[in-house]
Amino acid sequence: MIRLAHPALSEDVLERLRPLLANGMLTSGRLVGELEDLLSAQVQGREVVLVSSGTTAALLGFQILYDLGVRHLLIPDFTFPSVAASALRVGLKLTLTDIDAHLLSMPPEALDGWPAGPEYGFLSIDQFGIPGPNEALRQRALTGGWRWFEDAACAQGSTSDSVPCGTRATVSIFSFHPRKVMTTAEGGALILEDPELARQARELRSLGLTGQGLDRNFTSLGYNARLSEVHAALGLDHITRLEAMLQTRRDLGMHYLKLLNEWGEIAVPGGFGVPGANFQSMVVLLPPGIDRGAVARELLQRGIESTLPGFAIHTQPAFAGLPRTGPLVHSHTLHDRGLALPLHDGMSAQDVATVVAGLREAVGD
Numbered sequence: 001m002i003r004l005a006h007p008a009l010s011e012d013v014l015e016r017l018r019p020l021l022a023n024g025m026l027t028s029g030r031l032v033g034e035l036e037d038l039l040s041a042q043v044q045g046r047e048v049v050l051v052s053s054g055t056t057a058a059l060l061g062f063q064i065l066y067d068l069g070v071r072h073l074l075i076p077d078f079t080f081p082s083v084a085a086s087a088l089r090v091g092l093k094l095t096l097t098d099i100d101a102h103l104l105s106m107p108p109e110a111l112d113g114w115p116a117g118p119e120y121g122f123l124s125i126d127q128f129g130i131p132g133p134n135e136a137l138r139q140r141a142l143t144g145g146w147r148w149f150e151d152a153a154c155a156q157g158s159t160s161d162s163v164p165c166g167t168r169a170t171v172s173i174f175s176f177h178p179r180k181v182m183t184t185a186e187g188g189a190l191i192l193e194d195p196e197l198a199r200q201a202r203e204l205r206s207l208g209l210t211g212q213g214l215d216r217n218f219t220s221l222g223y224n225a226r227l228s229e230v231h232a233a234l235g236l237d238h239i240t241r242l243e244a245m246l247q248t249r250r251d252l253g254m255h256y257l258k259l260l261n262e263w264g265e266i267a268v269p270g271g272f273g274v275p276g277a278n279f280q281s282m283v284v285l286l287p288p289g290i291d292r293g294a295v296a297r298e299l300l301q302r303g304i305e306s307t308l309p310g311f312a313i314h315t316q317p318a319f320a321g322l323p324r325t326g327p328l329v330h331s332h333t334l335h336d337r338g339l340a341l342p343l344h345d346g347m348s349a350q351d352v353a354t355v356v357a358g359l360r361e362a363v364g365d
C-alpha cells in the first residue's frame, strides 16, 4: 500500500522514552522545553509554545488576539474547519473570502475594503505547505493596523522570499499531526514574536496558573493544552532529521510535478512550483465531471491511498450563514475537484510514478 502519510520514527525514540518511564516525568518535564528551543532556532528565534495539537494552538492564538481587542477576522473560505471553529468559540466574528487559484491562499487584494483598525484582523494559510504571499500580507497588515494570524500548520520548513513561514504574523501556528512534515503523534505550536504574548500563551496552555510550588494562583481562564513529554520525545527524534526529510519531500514533489505536467491532462495548482514550498501534500484538480469517489476507489484497488484535500467551509453545516466578501469560486473548485495523493519521506521516485500511472488509469486517460 502506498500510504498518504507514514511518519518514519527511529528506534532512538525508545532511548528517549526509557528515562521517562523510569522517573515518571510524563508531563511538564524538560523534553518539551528542549523541543521548543530547537524549533525556535528554525523560526528566527521566535518564541515557540508547544501545545497538544494544531487546533489547540489555534484556540490559544485566537484567545490571545481576542484579548488584544480583535473582534472580526477575514478568513479564506478554504480554511481547516477546526481552526475556523476555534475562532468562533473564542467569540471572533468571521467573514469568508475566496482563495486565489495559484497559491490557494488569501490574496493580498482580498484585504481591499476590509475595515482598518485594531478590532479587525485576518487569517492566512500556507496551504499544503505552499507559502502564501506573506511579505505582501505583512505590508498590508502594517498599513491596515491589522493583527494577522498565519496558519502555517502545514508549512514547517517552507519559506517565502527566503523567510520561514510562521515568522511574520502576530500569531502563527504549526501542527505536528502525522500527516505533517514532522510529527509528535498529536501536537502543535504557537509561534510568537512578542515575549509577553508567549507568556500569555504559556499561562493559557497550563490551566491559567501563575507562580511556583505552593505559591500558585489561577490568574486567567486557562485550558489544559500541554504537550506531554512522550509526545515531545517523538518530535525530538524527527527534528534531528528534519532537513533531510524536507529534502526528500521536495525531490518527490518535483518528481510528481514533472510526471503530472508531462501527462498534461490534470491540473496541478501552480503554487506547488513556487520556490520555498515544502511539499507537505500533493493535491491535483481532477477534470470537471469526473466522479472523485470512483477515482479514489480505483486508486485504492491499486494499493494507493488518496483523500479530500480539505473543505470549503461555506459548504459545511457548522459554518452555514457566515458572511462573505463575494463569490467563493476557487475555494469551491478545490473543494469539488481536489484530490490529495500520497506524499511522505518514506516514498521512492518509483512510488510517485506508480501513483501517477494509477491516476491516469483511474481517470480513464
Ligand SMILES: Cc1ncc(COP(=O)(O)O)c(C=O)c1O
Binding pocket: 053, 054, 055, 056, 080, 082, 083, 125, 151, 153, 154, 175, 176, 177, 187, 188
Ligand atoms: C491548515 C491546517 N490548519 C490546522 C490544522 C489542525 O491541526 P491538528 O490536526 O494538529 O489539530 C490542520 C490539520 O490538518 C491543517 O491542515
